[in-house]
Amino acid sequence: MPSFSATTGGAERTGAPQGRSVGVVQSRSAHFDAPLALACGRTLPQYDLAYETYGELNAARTNAVLVCHALNASHHVAGFYADDPDNVGWWDNMVGPGKPLDTDRFFVVGVNNLGSCFGSSGPVSINPATGEPWGSDFPLITVEDWVDAQAQLADRIGVAQWAAVMGGSLGGMQAIDWAIRYPQRIRSALVIAAAPNLSAENIAFNEIARQAILTDPEFHGGQFHAYGVKPRRGLRVARMIGHITYLSDEQMETKFGRQLREGLKFSFAPEFQIESYLRYQGEKFAEYYDANTYLRITKALDYFDPATRAGGDLARALSTATCRFLVVSFTTDWRFPASRSREIVKALVRQRCDVSYAEIAAPHGHDAFLLDNPQYHGVVGAWFGRIAREVAGTPSTMAAAP
Amino acid sequence: MPSFSATTGGAERTGAPQGRSVGVVQSRSAHFDAPLALACGRTLPQYDLAYETYGELNAARTNAVLVCHALNASHHVAGFYADDPDNVGWWDNMVGPGKPLDTDRFFVVGVNNLGSCFGSSGPVSINPATGEPWGSDFPLITVEDWVDAQAQLADRIGVAQWAAVMGGSLGGMQAIDWAIRYPQRIRSALVIAAAPNLSAENIAFNEIARQAILTDPEFHGGQFHAYGVKPRRGLRVARMIGHITYLSDEQMETKFGRQLREGLKFSFAPEFQIESYLRYQGEKFAEYYDANTYLRITKALDYFDPATRAGGDLARALSTATCRFLVVSFTTDWRFPASRSREIVKALVRQRCDVSYAEIAAPHGHDAFLLDNPQYHGVVGAWFGRIAREVAGTPSTMAAAP
Numbered sequence: 001m002p003s004f005s006a007t008t009g010g011a012e013r014t015g016a017p018q019g020r021s022v023g024v025v026q027s028r029s030a031h032f033d034a035p036l037a038l039a040c041g042r043t044l045p046q047y048d049l050a051y052e053t054y055g056e057l058n059a060a061r062t063n064a065v066l067v068c069h070a071l072n073a074s075h076h077v078a079g080f081y082a083d084d085p086d087n088v089g090w091w092d093n094m095v096g097p098g099k100p101l102d103t104d105r106f107f108v109v110g111v112n113n114l115g116s117c118f119g120s121s122g123p124v125s126i127n128p129a130t131g132e133p134w135g136s137d138f139p140l141i142t143v144e145d146w147v148d149a150q151a152q153l154a155d156r157i158g159v160a161q162w163a164a165v166m167g168g169s170l171g172g173m174q175a176i177d178w179a180i181r182y183p184q185r186i187r188s189a190l191v192i193a194a195a196p197n198l199s200a201e202n203i204a205f206n207e208i209a210r211q212a213i214l215t216d217p218e219f220h221g222g223q224f225h226a227y228g229v230k231p232r233r234g235l236r237v238a239r240m241i242g243h244i245t246y247l248s249d250e251q252m253e254t255k256f257g258r259q260l261r262e263g264l265k266f267s268f269a270p271e272f273q274i275e276s277y278l279r280y281q282g283e284k285f286a287e288y289y290d291a292n293t294y295l296r297i298t299k300a301l302d303y304f305d306p307a308t309r310a311g312g313d314l315a316r317a318l319s320t321a322t323c324r325f326l327v328v329s330f331t332t333d334w335r336f337p338a339s340r341s342r343e344i345v346k347a348l349v350r351q352r353c354d355v356s357y358a359e360i361a362a363p364h365g366h367d368a369f370l371l372d373n374p375q376y377h378g379v380v381g382a383w384f385g386r387i388a389r390e391v392a393g394t395p396s397t398m399a400a401a402p
Numbered sequence: 403m404p405s406f407s408a409t410t411g412g413a414e415r416t417g418a419p420q421g422r423s424v425g426v427v428q429s430r431s432a433h434f435d436a437p438l439a440l441a442c443g444r445t446l447p448q449y450d451l452a453y454e455t456y457g458e459l460n461a462a463r464t465n466a467v468l469v470c471h472a473l474n475a476s477h478h479v480a481g482f483y484a485d486d487p488d489n490v491g492w493w494d495n496m497v498g499p500g501k502p503l504d505t506d507r508f509f510v511v512g513v514n515n516l517g518s519c520f521g522s523s524g525p526v527s528i529n530p531a532t533g534e535p536w537g538s539d540f541p542l543i544t545v546e547d548w549v550d551a552q553a554q555l556a557d558r559i560g561v562a563q564w565a566a567v568m569g570g571s572l573g574g575m576q577a578i579d580w581a582i583r584y585p586q587r588i589r590s591a592l593v594i595a596a597a598p599n600l601s602a603e604n605i606a607f608n609e610i611a612r613q614a615i616l617t618d619p620e621f622h623g624g625q626f627h628a629y630g631v632k633p634r635r636g637l638r639v640a641r642m643i644g645h646i647t648y649l650s651d652e653q654m655e656t657k658f659g660r661q662l663r664e665g666l667k668f669s670f671a672p673e674f675q676i677e678s679y680l681r682y683q684g685e686k687f688a689e690y691y692d693a694n695t696y697l698r699i700t701k702a703l704d705y706f707d708p709a710t711r712a713g714g715d716l717a718r719a720l721s722t723a724t725c726r727f728l729v730v731s732f733t734t735d736w737r738f739p740a741s742r743s744r745e746i747v748k749a750l751v752r753q754r755c756d757v758s759y760a761e762i763a764a765p766h767g768h769d770a771f772l773l774d775n776p777q778y779h780g781v782v783g784a785w786f787g788r789i790a791r792e793v794a795g796t797p798s799t800m801a802a803a804p
Contacts, residue, residue: 040668140668200654200676201646207677208642211684214670215635217619233617237639240610244603252602258707266442266542268616268697272704274602275609282613295670302674305660 019098022054025079025089029119030156036114036149039142039303046128049153050112050119051075054095055103057158062391064107064159065384066150067091068167068174071242071297072289074118077110078103093372100381105388106163114149115141115296123222123292136222140296143170143304147177154185163391164384166190168369169336170297173304176344179321180306188324188387190380193333193369195340196314196347197305202335205245206298209238213291222292231291236282238294243281248332248365314343315350325355326383328376330368356383421500424456427481427491431521432558438516438551441544441705448530451555452514452521453477456497457505459560464793466509466561467786468552469493470569470576473644473699474691476520479512480505495774502783507790508565516551517543517698525624525694538624542698545572545706549579556587565793566786568592570771571738572699575706578746581723582708590789591723592782594730595771597742598716598749599707604737607647608700611640615693624694633693638684640696645683650734650767716745717752727757728785730778732770758785 029050036044052075057064067077069090078089078096095101095108112120115138123138130137154162165178165186172194179189198206213219216234220227244252256274263271270276310316325348329341338359348355358379362368368376431452438446454477459466469479471492480491480498497503497510514522517540525540532539556564567580567588574596581591600608615621618636622629646654658676665673672678712718727750731743740761750757760781764770770778 197660199651200658200660200674201651203660203674204642204646204654204676204680207672207674207680208639208646210670211642211681212614212639215638236617237610237614240606240613241643244606244610247603249601249603252606256602258599258602258605264705266701268612268701270609272602272605272609274606278606278609279613299668299670303666 019096019102021088021092022079022096022103024082025052025054025076027052027076027081027119030153032149032152032156034152036145036152038139038145040140042139044114044121044139047114047121047149048119048125049114049121049149051153052077052079052089052110053157054078054108054110055106057107058391060391061158061160063105063163063388064109064154064157065101066154066162066165066178067095067101067108067110068146068150068165068171069110069113070167070169070171071301072285072294074116075110075112075120076118077108091370093370094377094380100377101166101384102381102388106384109153109157109159111150111153113141113146113297115139115293115300117290117293122290123296124225124290133225134292135225136292138292138296140299142300143173143177144181146300147174147181150174150178151182151185160185162186163387164188164190166192167194168192169194169366170301170304173301176306177304179323179325180318181320183320183322186323187391188326188383189321190326190328190383191341191344192328192380193330193336193341193366194327194344195336196307196343198302199340203302205241206302209241210295210298212237212241213295216291219291222295224291230286232286235286235289235291235294236279239285239289240278240282243278245335246366248334248363250332251363251365251367254363314347318347318351318353321348321351321353323354325353326379327355327357328369328379329357329359330362330364330366330376331359332363333366333368335366421498421504423490423494424481424498424505426484427454427456427478429454429478429483429521432555434551434554434558436554438547438554440541440547442542444541446516446523446541449516449523449551450521450527451516451523451551453555454479454481454491454512455559456480456510456512457508459509460793462793463560463562465507465565465790466511466556466559467503468556468564468567468580469497469503469510469512470548470552470567470573471512471515472569472571472573473703474687474696476518477512477514477522478520479510493772495772496779496782502779503568503786504783504790508786511555511559511561513552513555515543515548515699517541517695517702519692519695524692525698526627526692535627536694537627538694540694540698542701544702545575545579546583548702549576549583552576552580553584553587562587564588565789566590566592568594569596570594571596571768572703572706575703578708579706581725581727582720583722585722585724588725589793590726590728590785592728592730592785593743593746594782595732595735595738595743595768596729596746597738598709598745600704601742605704607643608704611643612697612700614639614643615697618693621693624697626693632688634688637688637691637693637696638681641687641691642680642684645680647737648768650736650765652734653765653767653769656765716749720749720753720755723750723753723755725756727755728781729757729759730771730781731759731761732764732766732768732778733761734765735768735770737768 172191175189213234216231219231259273307314329338574593577591615636618633621633709716731740
């Protein structure tokens with residue numbers, strides 16, 4: 001598995017590390033033979049989900065927390081692999097013994113979403129019907145499809161109700177969907193740096209990234225694996241576009257400003273530091289990420305809009321939700337600005353749901369959700385402290401599964 | 403000449419038209435045999451500038467106004483061509499009889515910048531040394547190079563001092579440079595929707611657009627003309643990226659929101675209206691614009707930073723300026739936000755320059771500078787009214803040139 005240290009941009013971790021690492025972890029895989037009906041109308045006859053777990057499931061099976069990932073991350077949320085100690089989980093500052101999501105108290109599950117490229121069934125895995133990689137034949141998936149598959153995984157590991165489903169960005173959308181469509185199976189939802197749907201501008205950025213990939217001559221209609229190539233050019237540009245939206249203008253200015261590498265060259269070689277940085281990010285991404293996956297995950301983002309199931313009324317869409325909500329936004333996030341989080345909060349308030357909201361002052365833009373800002377981690381840690389006290393005495397609602 | 407109606411994005415004109423059209427206009431060309439030394443260290447041995455003029459130069463030669471263009475526009479500022487009546491100048495709502503820049507009172511000059519692709523010497527024109535198109539051999543140019551060439555044109559048409567140099571976006575940067583380096587030749591500068599330099603984020607967007615072009619296999623190192631192709635894929639993506647930055651988030655939301663074309667298709671064909679719109683803009687641009695020009699003009703934007711000539715102190719860089727300034731910004735412009743215009747204003751105030759500043763409430767983002775917002779046009783019209791009264795009685799400072 002490739003090394004990656006952040007779901008989104010490359011903002012550096014800040015602040016002193018708190019708590020300890022979960023240490024060595026193992027990637028697991030669950031195979032599902034029961035077909036999964038997808039929103040697009042197609043059915044996956046069988047599929048695998050890659051996942052990791054940290055901490056221990058208590059006897060009552062009430063302390064499980066699902067961590068959902070955003071665009072380009074995976075089930076490798078915390079810890080590291082014995083044979084790859086530099087490959088630290090993408091939310092390692094959040095999840096571990098004594099960390100905000102404390103693995104001494106919670107049983108934490110990370111899962112790689114369907115259609116991704118890190119072990120779960122997706123375009124790079126083998127289509128059992130052909131014996132070849134799925135490539136562009138893999139269906140387009142939605143947030144709802146992911147959540148349905150995650151529910152199958154919950155059954156498999158014997159979790160009838162999550163103490164919490166938690167995610168940042170696209171991960172937060174999965175938490176919203178859990179709350180709406182599986183209300184009995186979720187005690188609380190942590191919706192961080194998310195939005196109730198994508199704005200026109202959000203879709204526009206996704207579409208440009210897709211066009212960069214789709215028009216790369218090495219994309220070959222998505223069957224590039226058959227040609228032994230990858231649409232690296234398109235992936236590079238796609239990642240560079242995404243990257244801009246993960247960082248705040250202020251952060252980029254502080255970090256790079258107009259700094260030059262070695263003076264003006266009057267050429268198209270990188271002259272400004274920001275140019276080198278973006279090119280490096282693009283190169284790195286093009287090496288480890290799959291183009292068909294990128295296309296599908298951006299589409300899942302574009303499609304997510306639970307309000308459409310309730311005539312455009314988000315509050316009404318949330319009417320089935322019974323769990324408690326923590327919504328967190330960051331002041332300089334312009335991908336999913338605080339105003340979008342407040343739309344969620346207002347809809348929850350209109351539905352008289354139990355919701356807490358924190359708007360964290362942070363200069364890092366959207367990437368802030370991956371960083372260990374003390375105020376942010378304090379809010380999340382306090383939330384989980386309360387959940388931990390509640391679930392300690394809750395009886396199981398489901399018999400143990402094998 | 404291709405038809406284009408706006409320098410930047412495709413925001414529609416709003417409000418009632420004021421004044422009349424300048425009517426049928428003609429594109430002219432001036433040839434210069436004297437070499438032009440460029441900032442990059444190279445010299446153009448000879449060059450042509452395409453230009454247009456509207457209105458009459460008065461006897462004292464004091465009523466000339468230079469209009470500088472932004473990224474993808476040209477010298478065709480106002481009016482239309484007899485053989486192409488739909489090809490209306492890009493700032494026709496601003497320039498004409500009875501319009502804010504009133505051609506009944508002013509002699510207005512539009513010039514296509516060096517390195518562009520609409521008639522002035524640039525990558526698509528013939529390199530006299532080889533008899534072939536310059537292509538990627540055309541030098542990288544700067545705002546200062548443009549202004550030096552514009553000064554040669556001013557000499558040619560007999561204008562010793564511009565009553566005003568005016569421009570929006572990159573055009574405003576040219577007005578700033580005129581004020582700093584040719585203080586005796588400019589009575590007033592109109593700096594609209596501009597910035598004293600590009601931010602890291604601005605450079606990042608430009609760099610991604612360039613990478614899309616440079617990595618298009620049909621770019622062929624910039625010599626694509628020799629292969630009978632164009633890097634259309636790269637140009638499309640470049641234009642789509644630029645386009646996002648020209649429109650405000652709010653405007654995009656109002657205009658497109660999450661509107662679908664015909665329901666979800668679960669494919670990569672355009673599903674949302676914003677996707678169709680961007681693809682259309684990209685297609686159109688790729689047909690008429692030159693890739694080598696796009697690369698050079700974005701670099702000119704990146705390079706512009708007059709403060710570097712004064713140790714990073716913009717106020718000191720402006721110390722040579724003697725003209726009066728009108729600085730205008732727009733509330734929803736996030737490409738060059740009002741805060742960047744205020745940097746210019748503050749530096750001018752520190753230098754005790756005569757400066758007026760208007761921040762116009764407009765929902766259209768950066769594109770607002772092309773639209774006929776009444777408040778905006780009122781401010782510009784009042785400015786020119788004052789200039790008109792002043793220059794009416796000013797004697798010429800230069801003998802008439804042929």
